[in-house]
Amino acid sequence: MKPKKTGRTKTEEIIRLENVYKKYVMGEIDFYALKKINFSINKNDFVVILGPSGSGKSTLLHILGLLDTPTEGKVYFRGKNTSLYTYDQLANIRFKDIGFVFQSFNLVQSLNALQNVMLPMMFYDVPYDVRLRKARQLLNRLGLSDKLYNLPSELSGGQQQRVSVARALVNDPNLILADEPTGNLDSKSGEEVYDILKEIHDNGKTVVIITHDVNVSKRKYVNKVIHIRDGMIEKIEMKK
Amino acid sequence: MDYLMLIPINIKHRSLRSWLTLLGIIVGVIAIVVMISLGDGLKHTVTKQLEEFGPQNIIILPGSLKSMIGMGAQYRPQQGKLYESDVDRIQRIPGIVFTSRMLIVPKCKIRYKGEEIYMAPAGMESNLFTSGIMPQYSPAKGRIFKDNEKNVVLIGHDFAYNVFDKPINVNSYIYINDKKYRVVGIMKKIGGMSGSSGDDQMIAIPYSTARDIVDDLGLMGKNEISAVYVRVADGFDPEDVADRIEFELRSAHKVKEDDFTVMTSEYIMEQINTILGVITIFLGTIAGISLLVSAVGVSNTMFTAVLERTKEIGIMKALGAKNHQILMLFLTESAMLCGLGGLIGLVLSFLLIYGFNYVSVMFNLGVEAIMTPWLAVGAFIFSLLIGVVAGISPAWKASKFNPVDALRYE
Ligand SMILES: Nc1ncnc2c1ncn2[C@@H]1O[C@H](COP(=O)(O)OP(=O)(O)O)[C@@H](O)[C@H]1O
Ligand SMILES: [Mg+2]
Numbered sequence: 001m002k003p004k005k006t007g008r009t010k011t012e013e014i015i016r017l018e019n020v021y022k023k024y025v026m027g028e029i030d031f032y033a034l035k036k037i038n039f040s041i042n043k044n045d046f047v048v049i050l051g052p053s054g055s056g057k058s059t060l061l062h063i064l065g066l067l068d069t070p071t072e073g074k075v076y077f078r079g080k081n082t083s084l085y086t087y088d089q090l091a092n093i094r095f096k097d098i099g100f101v102f103q104s105f106n107l108v109q110s111l112n113a114l115q116n117v118m119l120p121m122m123f124y125d126v127p128y129d130v131r132l133r134k135a136r137q138l139l140n141r142l143g144l145s146d147k148l149y150n151l152p153s154e155l156s157g158g159q160q161q162r163v164s165v166a167r168a169l170v171n172d173p174n175l176i177l178a179d180e181p182t183g184n185l186d187s188k189s190g191e192e193v194y195d196i197l198k199e200i201h202d203n204g205k206t207v208v209i210i211t212h213d214v215n216v217s218k219r220k221y222v223n224k225v226i227h228i229r230d231g232m233i234e235k236i237e238m239k240k
Numbered sequence: 241m242d243y244l245m246l247i248p249i250n251i252k253h254r255s256l257r258s259w260l261t262l263l264g265i266i267v268g269v270i271a272i273v274v275m276i277s278l279g280d281g282l283k284h285t286v287t288k289q290l291e292e293f294g295p296q297n298i299i300i301l302p303g304s305l306k307s308m309i310g311m312g313a314q315y316r317p318q319q320g321k322l323y324e325s326d327v328d329r330i331q332r333i334p335g336i337v338f339t340s341r342m343l344i345v346p347k348c349k350i351r352y353k354g355e356e357i358y359m360a361p362a363g364m365e366s367n368l369f370t371s372g373i374m375p376q377y378s379p380a381k382g383r384i385f386k387d388n389e390k391n392v393v394l395i396g397h398d399f400a401y402n403v404f405d406k407p408i409n410v411n412s413y414i415y416i417n418d419k420k421y422r423v424v425g426i427m428k429k430i431g432g433m434s435g436s437s438g439d440d441q442m443i444a445i446p447y448s449t450a451r452d453i454v455d456d457l458g459l460m461g462k463n464e465i466s467a468v469y470v471r472v473a474d475g476f477d478p479e480d481v482a483d484r485i486e487f488e489l490r491s492a493h494k495v496k497e498d499d500f501t502v503m504t505s506e507y508i509m510e511q512i513n514t515i516l517g518v519i520t521i522f523l524g525t526i527a528g529i530s531l532l533v534s535a536v537g538v539s540n541t542m543f544t545a546v547l548e549r550t551k552e553i554g555i556m557k558a559l560g561a562k563n564h565q566i567l568m569l570f571l572t573e574s575a576m577l578c579g580l581g582g583l584i585g586l587v588l589s590f591l592l593i594y595g596f597n598y599v600s601v602m603f604n605l606g607v608e609a610i611m612t613p614w615l616a617v618g619a620f621i622f623s624l625l626i627g628v629v630a631g632i633s634p635a636w637k638a639s640k641f642n643p644v645d646a647l648r649y650e
Binding site for chain 2: 088102
């Protein structure tokens with residue numbers, strides 16, 4: 001489906017959560033990691049999800065990334081209820097439309113930088129030369145042209161995170177989800193990652209960053225801050 | 241299927257332990273391949289020799305081979321004897337063209353131009369040669385002796401040219417137990433798979449001459465003979481004739497257990513199959529056990545690998561890998577690992593068989609193990625299958641990992 005061309009730019013919804021709960025059963029006790037979550041993310045939003053450790057941020061990000069399913073409530077991805085999708089269809093959406101960046105980079109240790117970036121495309125039979133070209137281009141753009149054949153263990157934290165950003169971007173997804181992407185980096189490397197994320201956003205993509213650092217939410221390109229505490233939304237701050 | 245290109249990388253990173261579990265597959269494949277190759281080779285040799293022997297031919301030997309070849313505790317060849325009178329009885333059976341007696345003279349001193357050896361000449365009747373039923377047994381030089389000739393000898397090709405320093409020619413004289421014999425004929429080389437046949441070393445004298453020597457020296461009982469050769473007429477079933485012969489001999493010998501053996505082509509083939517059966521059960525058990533142990537071992541290391549790569553599985557799923565792709569990834573890795581074990585086993589089997597055949601030719605064993613391409617392909621596919629079976633459960637487990645839990649796994 002092509003979006004209708006209209007004169008005004010209409011806000012296009014990417015994902016919407018409706019009354020989402022996530023319950024973990026721990027022995028006798030039911031523990032709610034998320035309670036009554038309601039919000040939506042629109043195209044080209046730059047969202048910060050802010051909250052202390054253990055407040056449920058990662059759980060929320062996994063649900064946003066269609067990696068996890070809520071115990072109650074509904075998740076709409078581009079207007080469709082995701083509970084109607086099969087596992088394989090969800091995997092397909094993750095591949096095409098969602099890029100993950102993790103705090104601990106989550107690179108495959110036995111693969112070099114280039115192979116890590118090509119990895120997602122291997123599961124979708126993207127031809128080898130296309131894989132190679134895309135991965136090379138991105139790594140070059142992120143300043144890793146001389147590290148293509150290095151294993152993760154041979155790279156600094158900042159370099160590893162740039163490889164993982166390249167992997168998240170390689171399929172040109174619309175939604176980038178970053179879970180404390182600078183948590184394991186020094187401030188200079190962290191700043192480089194934010195610069196990249198800002199550039200992605202400038203190119204029209206939707207970015208969601210999880211952090212416990214209030215300063216991140218004060219950056220001028222952030223247009224939505226979701227404050228979360230004990231699994232519940234405290235407030236949603238709209239900027240601009 | 242491009243993601244399967246990850247497998248070589250994963251296999252390269254496997255632990256030493258997971259390689260050691262392949263030993264069972266290697267041993268199992270060697271046991272199976274060597275067993276079948278040897279069996280095939282043996283069957284080939286025997287079949288070829290039986291073809292030469294001819295389906296219409298029967299050989300009767302004293303003593304029972306049945307109890308010797310039978311398995312287990314009954315290893316006890318039944319002693320027995322054959323007599324000229326037995327042959328007289330047999331000749332009355334319908335469907336027999338002729339019989340030919342053989343009398344081996346044990347341990348004779350044979351001298352030629354000052355050289356002395358000990359051998360056992362065979363007393364034979366000329367009809368065996370002149371009937372034309374065994375065309376490969378014909379003289380290259382000279383002629384076959386006549387049954388009533390005295391002091392004549394017929395020798396095999398190798399006996400003429402290889403046994404003594406100086407070659408023997410037709411009309412040469414050789415001495416058997418210090419008596420002078422004239423060589424009337426030298427046989428054609430019979431050869432065989434390994435280049436030589438035992439019959440190429442034969443030294444044959446007329447039956448009557450052998451009878452005289454044996455009787456003079458008292459080496460055997462009166463009228464006792466070493467073997468009888470029976471030619472069955474075309475159109476008669478050699479098995480039926482053999483049954484009749486057995487019946488006649490039983491009633492003549494009046495013993496509880498047979499003390500003779502009537503060998504037909506079918507009988508020999510049966511005996512060979514019995515021996516092969518025992519070898520097959522023995523090596524098959526070894527192969528089965530080592531393959532089973534190995535399958536369990538491989539399954540174990542696959543579980544370990546799945547656990548070690550929990551986080552990787554979570555990553556791949558987050559990036560869009562589907563459950564069945566994770567399943568295939570581990571299943572194929574298991575199959576390739578075992579396939580590699582199978583290949584190593586095949587290479588070692590090939591070397592073993594090559595070595596065996598080399599030794600076989602060197603020592604004239606007359607048997608060559610045959611490793612057919614189909615056997616190699618079959619063994620390889622079998623080892624792949626073991627990998628698949630061993631990998632099913634771990635791969636299934638990996639494919640069912642919850643990606644979120646897998647990502648949180650440290
Ligand atoms: N699989 C699980 N089983 C039980 N509790 C869990 C599980 N995953 C997360 N939790 C709990 O849910 C809460 C939220 O976790 P998380 O989303 O990781 O928080 P954050 O990312 O904000 O630090 C924590 O108290 C955590 O212990
Ligand atoms: Mg977290």
